[in-house]
Amino acid sequence: MTSETCDVCVIGSGAGGSVIACRAAQAGRSVVVIERGPYLRAAQMNDSEIEMIPRLYKDGGLHMNSGLDMFILQGTCVGGSTTLSNMVMMRAPEAVLPAWRSFGAELDPAAMARSYDTIERELGTAESDPTTHSGSTRRFVAGARSLGLSPRRMRKALGACRGCGNCNIGCAFDTKRSALATYVPWAERHGARILADTEVDRIEIRRGRAAAVHVRTGHGGERSRIVAKQFVVAGGAINSSALLLRSGIRKNVGSRVSFNAGSMMVAEFDEPLDGYDADQMTWFLPGDGFIIEPTHNPLMSAALTTPGWLDEHERLMRRQRHLAYAGSLISTGPTGRVVQSPFWGHEETRFRASPDDVAALRRGLKVISEVFFAAGARRLILPTHRFRTIESASAIDTIDEHVVSTRHFSFGSAHPQGGNAMSSDASVGVVGSDFAVHGLENLFVCDASIFPSSVTVNPISTVMAIADYAAPRILARA
Numbered sequence: 001m002t003s004e005t006c007d008v009c010v011i012g013s014g015a016g017g018s019v020i021a022c023r024a025a026q027a028g029r030s031v032v033v034i035e036r037g038p039y040l041r042a043a044q045m046n047d048s049e050i051e052m053i054p055r056l057y058k059d060g061g062l063h064m065n066s067g068l069d070m071f072i073l074q075g076t077c078v079g080g081s082t083t084l085s086n087m088v089m090m091r092a093p094e095a096v097l098p099a100w101r102s103f104g105a106e107l108d109p110a111a112m113a114r115s116y117d118t119i120e121r122e123l124g125t126a127e128s129d130p131t132t133h134s135g136s137t138r139r140f141v142a143g144a145r146s147l148g149l150s151p152r153r154m155r156k157a158l159g160a161c162r163g164c165g166n167c168n169i170g171c172a173f174d175t176k177r178s179a180l181a182t183y184v185p186w187a188e189r190h191g192a193r194i195l196a197d198t199e200v201d202r203i204e205i206r207r208g209r210a211a212a213v214h215v216r217t218g219h220g221g222e223r224s225r226i227v228a229k230q231f232v233v234a235g236g237a238i239n240s241s242a243l244l245l246r247s248g249i250r251k252n253v254g255s256r257v258s259f260n261a262g263s264m265m266v267a268e269f270d271e272p273l274d275g276y277d278a279d280q281m282t283w284f285l286p287g288d289g290f291i292i293e294p295t296h297n298p299l300m301s302a303a304l305t306t307p308g309w310l311d312e313h314e315r316l317m318r319r320q321r322h323l324a325y326a327g328s329l330i331s332t333g334p335t336g337r338v339v340q341s342p343f344w345g346h347e348e349t350r351f352r353a354s355p356d357d358v359a360a361l362r363r364g365l366k367v368i369s370e371v372f373f374a375a376g377a378r379r380l381i382l383p384t385h386r387f388r389t390i391e392s393a394s395a396i397d398t399i400d401e402h403v404v405s406t407r408h409f410s411f412g413s414a415h416p417q418g419g420n421a422m423s424s425d426a427s428v429g430v431v432g433s434d435f436a437v438h439g440l441e442n443l444f445v446c447d448a449s450i451f452p453s454s455v456t457v458n459p460i461s462t463v464m465a466i467a468d469y470a471a472p473r474i475l476a477r478a
């Protein structure tokens, strides 16, 4: 088995890992980043979902919870989930850091604010560009305003975006400011080595320290061992917990998994809105326990999120130009759990949406319905597996009857969080406020898995800001 040595070994090249790797390389450390997915440059990307989704997503986009009533989307490629993201940049709402602090995650708020500033500046974060707003989103915004609601423009890091609407399958135009286009190449420029198509199987622990990681590369599964002074696990929620469990680190690991999760409502209009022909996501509407995000997926993904079976589904897909979509996004409680499956030999994500989660989701779906009817929609289609429509605003309350159990409607998340919660109290947390795994002084975790509870908004900005905050603190421990 071959072996190589470095100062800092980062596992995962997504939002957390890329920033840590970049800062460590800028500080003159020798850095190796291990990424189990492929290194696909913009020039190798295209607008074919059939080609891109299996190459970029974990389990080809088919990862589910163990109850099979929630899909969970994550990236498996250099840049991690940021490569597939819309680069919506939202800071944690004011209540979040104090709530985390009361769990024992002592992140200095002033230093965190500076890290948010740094990340936003480096990525060129700005309000979404009006020239890329879709026809369907404009209608949603007009409908919301006519009801006296206050939708807000998203802040995004998209560079000179052309509004092709394909953010979720990469960025063939190389404008999106994902980690793939920013912190990863910036880290490389300072000497970091990216080992793509390479998976960390386990972390070797010896005498209270991480000694090495054992990796497999490529289809042949060639095995090697990487020795480092410091290791930073940044494989993302679920994956990072799975890796710690596989490495025999079990205390509190896998618990407190939460999600921003949601369902999509579809509205049919008489006139064409061409929602797909623009940036997918540019406005949002905050609500009571939910956020509404009008959006539009590329065609194949739209087919998966558009309800109906056979002829009904085909008819709706042929009406794509006339459809508008909006998601009701809720943040769940930290009730999920990652376990190592004795049957399958890999991790399982155990999570069931609570009645409160579903009630918040319904509230959001009702607001979406009111907004779309106010915007002139002819009818609405519920996210239920049985095809159900709402033909007028007076029937919106039927949502209460039909959206009750996640077994009966489509529900999913692209924002898993937690599993390795941060708390200085080792009896409840996995990492301390210094990002080190309790009891292992040179093994750190820095990704969405350390959130003690859901950040309640889109997480990239917070994951990156936390990594920027963590980097000097971790490097100072070498």
Ligand SMILES: Cc1cc2nc3c(=O)[nH]c(=O)nc-3n(C[C@H](O)[C@H](O)[C@H](O)COP(=O)(O)OP(=O)(O)OC[C@H]3O[C@@H](n4cnc5c(N)ncnc54)[C@H](O)[C@@H]3O)c2cc1C
Residues within 6 Å of the ligand: 011, 012, 013, 014, 015, 016, 017, 034, 035, 036, 037, 073, 074, 075, 076, 077, 078, 079, 080, 081, 082, 084, 085, 086, 087, 088, 089, 090, 168, 198, 199, 200, 201, 234, 235, 236, 237, 239, 240, 243, 414, 415, 416, 446, 447, 448, 449, 457, 458, 459, 460, 461, 463
């Ligand atoms: C389609 C989609 C759109 C999104 N859009 C937005 C958005 O617009 N705004 C927003 O705020 N959030 C968005 N998100 C969520 C956001 O991208 C994630 O919350 C964030 O990237 C999480 O950062 P992370 O570092 O924890 O993990 P990731 O960014 O997922 O990176 C983890 C990386 O580690 C690798 N890895 C895991 N285990 C191993 C291992 N054992 N060995 C080697 N490598 C490993 C994975 O392959 C992956 O590349 C989106 C997510 C998806 C899927």
